[in-house]
Amino acid sequence: xxxxxxxxxxxxxxxxxxxxxxxxxxxxxxxxxxxxxxxxxxxxxxxxxxxxxxxxxxxxxxxxxxxxxxxxxxxxxxxxxxxxxxxxxxxxxxxxxxxxxxxxxxxxxxxxxxxxxxx
Numbered sequence: 693x694x695x696x697x698x699x700x701x702x703x704x705x706x707x708x709x710x711x712x713x714x715x716x717x718x719x720x721x722x723x724x725x726x727x728x729x730x731x732x733x734x735x736x737x738x739x740x741x742x743x744x745x746x747x748x749x750x751x752x753x754x755x756x757x758x759x760x761x762x763x764x765x766x767x768x769x770x771x772x773x774x775x776x777x778x779x780x781x782x783x784x785x786x787x788x789x790x791x792x793x794x795x796x797x798x799x800x801x802x803x804x805x806x807x808x809x810x811x
Contacts, residue, residue: 719807743769
């Protein structure tokens with residue numbers, strides 16, 4: 693019985709795009725690093741962005757976020773102090789219109805987990 697339930701839950705997660713990481717605890721704006729707040733402000737004002745990759749489509753290949761049409765998610769670099777490259781931190785913004793996202797997700801481990809930013 694228990695194995696059947698686990699299989700059913702795994703199937704449901706696969707079909708709906710839901711994962712435990714996507715449903716992880718939300719994070720308030722005050723709980724993210726100051727660099728993330730600065731990146732979020734840049735996203736909301738339309739830039740400028742310091743990295744050429746900022747604003748590119750995030751493909752959600754890891755299936756960590758809810759399933760949406762391609763182009764719904766865009767990624768932005770959150771600078772990591774002391775990192776020699778872009779570092780692991782990102783904000784992924786989601787919405788039909790990239791100029792006015794409806795939701796924001798924060799990862800500090802390069803897409804291994806996400807927390808939804810609540811303002």
